[in-house]
Amino acid sequence: MREMFVAGLQVDEEASEHLLVLQEREGKRGLALWIGAPEAVAIAVEQQGTRPERPLTHSLLGDTVQAFGRSLERVIITDLREGTFYAELVFDGDVRVSARPSDSVALALNLGVAIHAEEAVLDEAGVLVVTESDRDTDAEGADAEEEVRQFREFLDSATPEDFGSN
Template structure:
């Protein structure tokens, strides 16, 4: 297994979904995972370490999952397990259980709880890409985007 760290969230263009970059620890390759705007915002908020005024869905889920882990005396972890037809699979490892979930949700929880993240070496060899150093302009652009959206922007038509 390869340990992973959140390198950041990138915006290719305003029309494209955000890309979550998970970098291999001690290496230069990343797993690029396209995620939704809501999940990107949830991860970005957690990375900033600023607690919300009211718990959001990922905060609630992190609290519940943390209780499950504490009940057996162990912390949890996240494993990005595979990619099939362009879609990544992941699991939360907690309390001796593997709970299938979207990678973006797993990362949002892991960042909140300080849990380690990992993937199989074969997955990184299959889809890992070299990524240049992040630009502060992209981070600022994403923050500006977050400042302009509200919940109504995500309603189904």
């Protein structure tokens, strides 16, 4: 199991789809998940640290968990079946609840808990993510830059069918 972080959130205006990109905290692989607009808004709100006047659904769930004296320990992207990613919320006492990855990520950001992905999911759906520092330290910088260009080009032209659904 690998710890992940939200590396990006992109919008495909034409398809009205949103792409959530998770990246390994200590590694070079990422996961690209197509998510709905409400889930993208929830994630963006948490990333920006803004608080709406009334709680969004993921905030309400987080408040409810805390009101009952429980704690969310982490979320895990557990599986990829027929193009659909699956996740679990892992609470104290190892209580697990199945959830959509997009909702799980929004809740994790809200409560400040770690996001993980199973190694098998990364092996199956992971893509190589090259950063600026990789390009700076890579002896083959031009090749790395070309890989980044191709990956960005792919993301710009990707459709939900390329990844499956959340």
